[in-house]
Amino acid sequence: MTYAFYIAxxxxxxxxxxxxTATHAVHALLYFIVSLLAVAxxxxxxxxxxxxxxxxxxxxxxxxxxxxxVMMMLNPxxxxxxxxxxxxxxxxxxxxxxxxxxxxxxxxxxxAAGPSHTPGTAQASPAEVGRALFGPYLLGVEMASVLxxxxxxxxxxxSWHLGRRRDNERKxxxxx
Amino acid sequence: MNGIPLEQGLIVAGLLxxxxxxxxxxxxxxxxxxxxxxxxxxxxxxxxxxxxxxxxQPDGQVMFVFILAVAAVExxxxxxxxxxxxxxxxxxxxxxxxxxxG
Numbered sequence: 001m002t003y004a005f006y007i008a009x010x011x012x013x014x015x016x017x018x019x020x021t022a023t024h025a026v027h028a029l030l031y032f033i034v035s036l037l038a039v040a041x042x043x044x045x046x047x048x049x050x051x052x053x054x055x056x057x058x059x060x061x062x063x064x065x066x067x068x069x070v071m072m073m074l075n076p077x078x079x080x081x082x083x084x085x086x087x088x089x090x091x092x093x094x095x096x097x098x099x100x101x102x103x104x105x106x107x108x109x110x111x112a113a114g115p116s117h118t119p120g121t122a123q124a125s126p127a128e129v130g131r132a133l134f135g136p137y138l139l140g141v142e143m144a145s146v147l148x149x150x151x152x153x154x155x156x157x158x159s160w161h162l163g164r165r166r167d168n169e170r171k172x173x174x175x176x
Numbered sequence: 177m178n179g180i181p182l183e184q185g186l187i188v189a190g191l192l193x194x195x196x197x198x199x200x201x202x203x204x205x206x207x208x209x210x211x212x213x214x215x216x217x218x219x220x221x222x223x224x225x226x227x228x229x230x231x232x233q234p235d236g237q238v239m240f241v242f243i244l245a246v247a248a249v250e251x252x253x254x255x256x257x258x259x260x261x262x263x264x265x266x267x268x269x270x271x272x273x274x275x276x277x278g
Contacts, residue, residue, distance in 0.1 A: 009184075013195070020202065
């Protein structure tokens with residue numbers, strides 16, 4: 001069990017090191033997703049399957065998709081087609097693929113070892129987490145919801161102004 | 177039973193946090209700075225989870241849920257600001273935006 005933790009930690013640290021030294025934003029994003037998956041495996045080993053699922057679904061799923069959207073908006077044009085072709089070469093995805101293969105092998109190993117080797121039942125179960133969230137931490141949940149609302153309003157405000165400015169620029173270009 | 181000692185989890189979290197902080201310091205591309213901030217938030221979450229695993233309490237995972245909400249808001253507002261930066265300066269270099277107006 002401890003060895004699995006060491007391997008996942010090494011994968012996480014290597015992937016993170018590649019994130020901060022990558023030159024292309026997409027490469028950094030690939031390695032960051034690997035790092036998040038490695039941290040999710042660590043959570044699973046620590047007996048927090050709920051946190052591991054949240055890490056994969058919300059972090060590696062939703063938040064990274066936001067990054068991908070913004071990168072798509074930032075480099076449009078025919079030049080990006082050339083770049084896409086360049087990104088599909090094996091050199092780009094070989095590193096992340098190897099690291100993910102290590103994590104997948106580890107996951108298979110943990111699952112095959114049986115429930116007695118996963119300390120998943122030792123830590124608080126998702127039901128306990130939910131009870132704590134809506135019991136003593138209810139005020140915190142409300143504060144988080146207010147924070148999310150503030151983020152929503154702020155982002156809407158920023159992007160609304162940006163969209164209007166872009167429309168005006170386009171009109172000026174088309175006009176006399 | 178829990179095979180992973182608290183110290184080792186905290187060491188990994190600390191190393192991840194240090195890597196994120198180094199990323200904020202050495203990169204000048206604003207997208208990389210945002211990614212490094214995410215690494216640091218993630219490391220904080222790892223520290224909470226390992227502490228929760230040590231004492232078998234749900235509090236660590238509860239704090240992780242809150243951290244997740246904070247990270248989501250930070251990314252949404254941060255990326256909207258990145259789009260503004262690109263709109264104003266036609267670059268993602270934060271050093272170009274080092275002066276304030278006023």
